[in-house]
Amino acid sequence: MSSTDYQGLLQKAVRAGDIEETVDIIQKVLQEGINPVAIVDEGLIPAIRTMGDLFEQGEVFLPHLMRAAEALKKGMALVSPLIEETTADQGVANTVIMGTVEGDIHDIGKSIVALLLSASGFNVVDLGASVPVNKFIGAVEDRTGDSIIVGMSALLTTTMSQQKLVIQKLTEKGLREKVKVMVGGACVSREWAAEIGADGYGLNAQEAVRLALEFA
Ligand code: B12
Missing domain, CATH: 3.40.50.280 (Cobalamin-binding domain)
Known part of the structure; x- marks a missing residue:
């Protein structure tokens, strides 16, 4: 998968609440070296926002939203440890x-x-x-x-x-x-x-x- 087209596929998988596909895409793009923060910002967040818009318009219903949120959370579980590790520690202890x-x-x-x-x-x-x-x-x-x-x-x-x-x-x-x-x-x-x-x-x-x- 090219690093330029994963966003659309990932968003589609999250919107569909397809956990297997969401996990699969994230694992692949992480191996390709995509920044985990970009996966959150360009894949996971836009997908759930779109679902929110569709929910508001009555195009999707609560169970769809819940499934999408579940897929997003599984995706987050993959990238979270990497974000913790890779983001620069700015030396604050508050x-x-x-x-x-x-x-x-x-x-x-x-x-x-x-x-x-x-x-x-x-x-x-x-x-x-x-x-x-x-x-x-x-x-x-x-x-x-x-x-x-x-x-x-x-x-x-x-x-x-x-x-x-x-x-x-x-x-x-x-x-x-x-x-x-x-x-x-x-x-x-x-x-x-x-x-x-x-x-x-x-x-x-x-x-x-x-x-x-x-x-x-
Ligand atoms: C996913 C979702 C759900 C999931 C939540 C899963 C979960 N575990 O979180 C489920 C399906 C369970 C759900 C349930 C409900 N939902 Co809902 N949901 C959403 C949705 C689509 C996305 C929210 C989200 O996760 N966005 C992605 C994250 C990354 O964005 P974010 O939360 O805004 O956070 C970012 C910033 O805001 C900021 N930020 C957030 N917190 C903080 C805190 C600080 C200190 C700072 C500085 C910054 C900051 O940084 C974050 C990262 O960038 C929104 C639509 C929307 N436009 O927000 C509706 C939405 C919020 N839900 C809505 C509603 C009505 C409900 C329900 C009442 C539906 C129902 N009839 O039962 C229930 C609420 C139950 C309850 N008591 O809480 C409405 C709210 C309308 C309103 N104005 O009050 C929305 C706006 C949908 C809509 N358009 O109608 N929902």
């Missing part, structure tokens, strides 16, 4: 507490952000998906030191307000000044980040890393 907010099970973007942060040298505490406000707070309280970043992902308009609640709770507990807060996810915007008093917004994983390095 902690990033990451999670998708309560009520929201979308964890693909959050996990990609966590992966790139950890590959950039951050100590990432991944709390998972549907994380209650108090779990974010507890994770901050469990850590001392002055360089903690809280990263919150939200993909649903019904759950983005949880990001605001976490910030409010950090303030109530006297912890707000000790941490930097960054937010992201498909329904979140720079304006929303400013409105809720977050320190930053990241459109994608690369921006998340840039932000975290600024905070460090």
Whole structure:
């Protein structure tokens, strides 16, 4: 397979939820020396975004979306260890507490952000998906030191307000000044980040890393 045409084939396999084909293509292109971050950016992410558009238009239904997400996750499992190894360690030792907010099970973007942060040298505490406000707070309280970043992902308009609640709770507990807060996810915007008093917004994983390095 030529390195120039794998993207289309990989996207098609993920969209179809074809795990075997997804794994097969990724294994082949990795052997050919394709950069694992490019596989995520040019193959896996566009495929799931297209499925989102088709879902919105009523062209595909939830089971299709779930199968595609499953194929994407199997693909991620192949490239993640390589990304951890190959991305340059930028020598930072700060902690990033990451999670998708309560009520929201979308964890693909959050996990990609966590992966790139950890590959950039951050100590990432991944709390998972549907994380209650108090779990974010507890994770901050469990850590001392002055360089903690809280990263919150939200993909649903019904759950983005949880990001605001976490910030409010950090303030109530006297912890707000000790941490930097960054937010992201498909329904979140720079304006929303400013409105809720977050320190930053990241459109994608690369921006998340840039932000975290600024905070460090
Ligand atoms: C895959 C998917 C699913 C999968 C999730 C699998 C999983 N384990 O994550 C499944 C099928 C389970 C699912 C379920 C649902 N989904 Co859904 N889903 C999607 C879809 C297609 C893609 C999301 C995704 O993974 N994108 C790829 C990743 C890489 O992108 P990302 O998450 O945006 O993350 C990037 C950036 O945003 C940023 N980022 C993310 N987090 C953070 C955090 C920080 C701190 C920073 C700085 C940056 C950052 O960096 C990431 C990497 O570049 C979206 C469509 C879309 N356009 O987003 C719908 C979408 C989010 N889902 C939607 C809906 C409605 C649902 C359901 C409610 C459907 C239902 N009727 O049950 C349920 C929700 C259940 C729940 N309670 O959470 C709607 C939300 C509409 C809205 N505005 O509220 C969307 C937009 C689809 C649509 N167009 O209608 N979904």
